[in-house]
Amino acid sequence: MGTLKIGELARHSGLSVETLRYYERRGLIPPPDRLPSGYRVFPHSTLKRLAFIKRCKSLGFTLDETLELMQLQLHPEQESVAVKQRVDERINEIEQRINDLQRIQQALRGLSALCDGKGATADCPILAFLEREEPADTSAATPPEPL
Incomplete structure (x- = not known):
């Protein structure tokens, strides 16, 4: 060949x-x-x-995970449960990332609703929210409801 x-x-x-x-x-x-x-x-x-x-x-899949799958492929006599487990882990990670992205999207929509885009940046409620001194935890990412 x-x-x-x-x-x-x-x-x-x-x-x-x-x-x-x-x-x-x-x-x-x-x-x-x-x-x-x-x-x-x-x-x-x-x-x-x-x-x-x-x-x-x-x-x-990461390169490390790919290497693991390739190692599993080299042993065709083994049960396929390990391969399925890797795929199921990937699904769970993707679902978690989707949930995180949806949470971020919701927070960004709330931030966008705070500002009408008019006036000086000094008065921008988005910037005011972003500069608030609070612990950087994910629950603080959700802005207050617009007035």
Whole structure:
């Protein structure tokens, strides 16, 4: 099937050479063989691994989590419960982030409602709210109801 030099691998995978070197340092792709000329050459199977990494990344998995999934993939005899558990953990993290973003969105809408956008910034209720001296806790992010 042949091999690919790092530039060819980058072009076929859509990743940069720097990213490929980083993935190699992190253990996500195996170290390449070297030709007598010093060129790095990767087996074509590395493209499949890079596609796996890209899919994991697109689903929000960290590189460490991706490495864990790849390790699980290397043991096809094991139960798939560990894989499902990783996905379920990702779902829970995403749901938490969505909740946090919705809370922030609600707070920003409340802030926006405080100001009609007219007048000097010295009188801006948004800026007045933001400079209040209160503990930086998430409950303080919700502005008071507009008058």
